[in-house]
Amino acid sequence: MEFEKMNQQSRRDFLKKFIQGSTALSVVLMYPVPSFSTEKDKKKKANTNYVYLVDIGKCIGCGKCVKACRTENNVPADFFRTWVERYLISFQHEVFTDSPKGGEEGFQPKKIKGEVEKGFYVPKLCNHCSNTPCVQVCPVSASYKSPENFILVDKERCIGCGYCVQACPYGSRYISPNSHTADKCTWCYHRITKGLQNACVQACPREARLFGDLNNSKSKVSKVFHRENLMVLKPHLMTNPQTYYKDMAAEVI
Amino acid sequence: MEHFNHFHFLEYSFPNDMYIYWTLMIVLYPYITGLVAGAFIVSSLYHVFGKEELKPVAKFSLLMAFGFLLFASVPLLNHLGHPERAFNVMITPNFTSAISGFGFIYSTYAILLMLEIWFVFRKDIILYSQKTTGFLKFFYTTLTLGNFNVSDEAMKVDHKVVTILAAIGIPMACMLHGYVGFLFGAVKANPWWSTPLMPVIFLLSAAVSGIAMLILLYIIASKFMKIDIHEECIRSLNKYLWAFLIADVTLEMLEILVLFYESGEEWEVIHYLLANELFYSFIIFQVFICSIIPLIALGIVNILTLSFRVTLFTSLFSSLLLIFQVFLMRWNVVIGGQHFSKSFIGFKEYHPLFFEKEGILATIIIFICPLIVIYILNRLFPNLKDNEEF
Structure with a gap:
C-alpha cells in the first residue's frame, strides 16, 4: 500500500516535471521568430512608386527584350522572366496565340484559318502586384516586397516548395533548374538601384516598354500613366498589378 | 477574356507553364496525412464516444496513425528544392x-x-518489461519511463488522460488534414482548386481512406496471425465507412455540379479537363469504378443483414477500391489542377517516370515504409490478440 502511494506520488511528480520540462524545452526550441521582424523589412518604405508600362501598339515582336533579359539575368534555358506573345485574330473570331521560345528569336509568319483581321504582340513579365498572392503564400518569406515595392525572391532562403509558382495567376514564376529555388523577373532591381534602366527596357528598339517612378512628375511614365488608357492583366483577381498595358485588346489573356 | 465568349481561343500555354511543378510527391503527401487523420478518428470513436464495438481495432488504429504520421513529411522533403x-x-x-x-x-x-x-499501451509495456529479457527488456523498461504502477486507481487516471487526449486529438486531426485542403482551396489563381469546400472534402476523404486502410490492414493482420475477426467491429466499420463515403462523394459531386450550373469562367477550363485529361482518372476510375461501386456494395451490406462471410468480402473489396479512390482523388486534385496553364487555354500531360527523384519508385518506397513500421509496431505492441484491457 505504502509503496503504491509512493509510486503514485512519484508518478505525479514525474508527470509534473515532464510537462514543465517539455514546455520549457519546446518554448526554447520552437519559439518562432516571425519573419516580419527581419532586417530587410525594418527598412523604411522608399518614397517611390515604380510602375512598368507596356505599349502593345508599339511592340514589333523582335524578341530583343527576351534575349537581353536572359543575358542580363542568366535565365535558364526554356524558362522566361519575360516573354512576348503573338495574337492573331481572324474574321471568324478565332484567336491564335503563340510564343515560340518566348518570342526570343522573333516570330515567323504564321498562316491561320481565314484572314487575319487583327494582330499584335504582347510582352509579358512579372506584374509586381501590390496585393500579390506569391508573397502571401511563401512559408519562409523568401518572396518579399522590397522597400521600393519590387517583388523579389531571396535565393538563400527559398526552400523550393513551389507554392508561389502555383499561386501566381500570370505564369511569371518558375523553379530554376540551377538553383532549385523560385525565380522570376525582378524588374532588374540590381540595375534600377544603380540608376540604370531595366535590361528589357533598354533593349527595346520601339520604346514599347517603359519603366519609371510615378512620383517623379517629370518622368516619361508619369506622363503616359496619367494620359493614356491603361489596363492590367486579370483585374478580377484583385492582385493589383503594377505592370500596366496600353491599348490592350480584350483577347489578351 | 471571359466576357468574349464568341471568340474561339486556340490552345496556348504560358511558356513557364510547360512543367508540372507539384509531382507525385504532392499527391502522396495529402494521401498519407489523410490516412493518419482517418485512423485517428476510428480510435477516437472508441476512446471518446465509447463505441465498444470498435475496441478490437482501437489500439491498432493508433499504431497505424503513428506509422503513417512518421512518414507524412517525407514526400514533402523529397519534393523540396532545398530540403536542408x-x-x-x-x-x-x-x-x-x-x-x-x-x-x-x-x-x-x-x-x-x-x-x-x-498511455494506452502503458500497462502492456509494463507487462512486457517484466516478461521479456535482454535488449527487449531494456527497450520496454525504458518505455515505462520508470513507472510501474498498474493499480486500478492509476488505470482510471490513464483512462481519463486517454479520453482527454483523444478528445483534443479530434480537432487536431481535423486541423492537420483540413489544413492540407486549405493549401489547395485558397489558391485563387487555380479554378480547379479554389473552393471553400476543399478542406471539407479533404477531411471526409481522409476519413474514408483511413477507415478503408484500417479495415484492410485489420483483415490482413488477422488472417496472418490466425485470429478471429470481430464481426461487430467489421459491421460497425462498414457503417462509418459508408457514412463518410456518402458525405464525401456528395460534396465532390455538388462542387462539380455547382461549377457546371454556374457555367462561369472556371467551367470553360474545367469542362475541358473533365472531358480530356481527367476523363479516365476522374470520371471513369474515381467516380464510376471506385466511388459508385463501393457506395452500392457498402449500402447493400449495411441495409440488408447478410452473412458475415459476404459482409467481410464486401468490406475488403470496397476498402480496396476506396483506398484507390482517395489516391485518385488526391491525384485528380493535385495533378488535375496543373494540367492547364494559367492562360486557361493551354493543357499539358503528366507522366511520372519510374526512376526519377519524385517518380513512381520513390512513391512506392515512401508508401511501403509506414506499412513496415506498422508491422514492427504491431509486433512490439501486440494488440489484436488480447484485448482484455482498455
Missing part, C-alpha cells in the same frame, strides 16, 4: 502562408499521438 532549409518553415515562418502552419500542427499532433499511445 525545411526547418526554416518552423524557425522563421511567414504566418500569412498556409504552409507555415504545417510544422506546428504536425509536431503538436505527433506529440499528442505519442502521448496517447504511451
Whole structure:
C-alpha cells in the first residue's frame, strides 16, 4: 500500500516535471521568430512608386527584350522572366496565340484559318502586384516586397516548395533548374538601384516598354500613366498589378 | 477574356507553364496525412464516444496513425528544392502562408499521438518489461519511463488522460488534414482548386481512406496471425465507412455540379479537363469504378443483414477500391489542377517516370515504409490478440 502511494506520488511528480520540462524545452526550441521582424523589412518604405508600362501598339515582336533579359539575368534555358506573345485574330473570331521560345528569336509568319483581321504582340513579365498572392503564400518569406515595392525572391532562403509558382495567376514564376529555388523577373532591381534602366527596357528598339517612378512628375511614365488608357492583366483577381498595358485588346489573356 | 465568349481561343500555354511543378510527391503527401487523420478518428470513436464495438481495432488504429504520421513529411522533403532549409518553415515562418502552419500542427499532433499511445499501451509495456529479457527488456523498461504502477486507481487516471487526449486529438486531426485542403482551396489563381469546400472534402476523404486502410490492414493482420475477426467491429466499420463515403462523394459531386450550373469562367477550363485529361482518372476510375461501386456494395451490406462471410468480402473489396479512390482523388486534385496553364487555354500531360527523384519508385518506397513500421509496431505492441484491457 505504502509503496503504491509512493509510486503514485512519484508518478505525479514525474508527470509534473515532464510537462514543465517539455514546455520549457519546446518554448526554447520552437519559439518562432516571425519573419516580419527581419532586417530587410525594418527598412523604411522608399518614397517611390515604380510602375512598368507596356505599349502593345508599339511592340514589333523582335524578341530583343527576351534575349537581353536572359543575358542580363542568366535565365535558364526554356524558362522566361519575360516573354512576348503573338495574337492573331481572324474574321471568324478565332484567336491564335503563340510564343515560340518566348518570342526570343522573333516570330515567323504564321498562316491561320481565314484572314487575319487583327494582330499584335504582347510582352509579358512579372506584374509586381501590390496585393500579390506569391508573397502571401511563401512559408519562409523568401518572396518579399522590397522597400521600393519590387517583388523579389531571396535565393538563400527559398526552400523550393513551389507554392508561389502555383499561386501566381500570370505564369511569371518558375523553379530554376540551377538553383532549385523560385525565380522570376525582378524588374532588374540590381540595375534600377544603380540608376540604370531595366535590361528589357533598354533593349527595346520601339520604346514599347517603359519603366519609371510615378512620383517623379517629370518622368516619361508619369506622363503616359496619367494620359493614356491603361489596363492590367486579370483585374478580377484583385492582385493589383503594377505592370500596366496600353491599348490592350480584350483577347489578351 | 471571359466576357468574349464568341471568340474561339486556340490552345496556348504560358511558356513557364510547360512543367508540372507539384509531382507525385504532392499527391502522396495529402494521401498519407489523410490516412493518419482517418485512423485517428476510428480510435477516437472508441476512446471518446465509447463505441465498444470498435475496441478490437482501437489500439491498432493508433499504431497505424503513428506509422503513417512518421512518414507524412517525407514526400514533402523529397519534393523540396532545398530540403536542408525545411526547418526554416518552423524557425522563421511567414504566418500569412498556409504552409507555415504545417510544422506546428504536425509536431503538436505527433506529440499528442505519442502521448496517447504511451498511455494506452502503458500497462502492456509494463507487462512486457517484466516478461521479456535482454535488449527487449531494456527497450520496454525504458518505455515505462520508470513507472510501474498498474493499480486500478492509476488505470482510471490513464483512462481519463486517454479520453482527454483523444478528445483534443479530434480537432487536431481535423486541423492537420483540413489544413492540407486549405493549401489547395485558397489558391485563387487555380479554378480547379479554389473552393471553400476543399478542406471539407479533404477531411471526409481522409476519413474514408483511413477507415478503408484500417479495415484492410485489420483483415490482413488477422488472417496472418490466425485470429478471429470481430464481426461487430467489421459491421460497425462498414457503417462509418459508408457514412463518410456518402458525405464525401456528395460534396465532390455538388462542387462539380455547382461549377457546371454556374457555367462561369472556371467551367470553360474545367469542362475541358473533365472531358480530356481527367476523363479516365476522374470520371471513369474515381467516380464510376471506385466511388459508385463501393457506395452500392457498402449500402447493400449495411441495409440488408447478410452473412458475415459476404459482409467481410464486401468490406475488403470496397476498402480496396476506396483506398484507390482517395489516391485518385488526391491525384485528380493535385495533378488535375496543373494540367492547364494559367492562360486557361493551354493543357499539358503528366507522366511520372519510374526512376526519377519524385517518380513512381520513390512513391512506392515512401508508401511501403509506414506499412513496415506498422508491422514492427504491431509486433512490439501486440494488440489484436488480447484485448482484455482498455
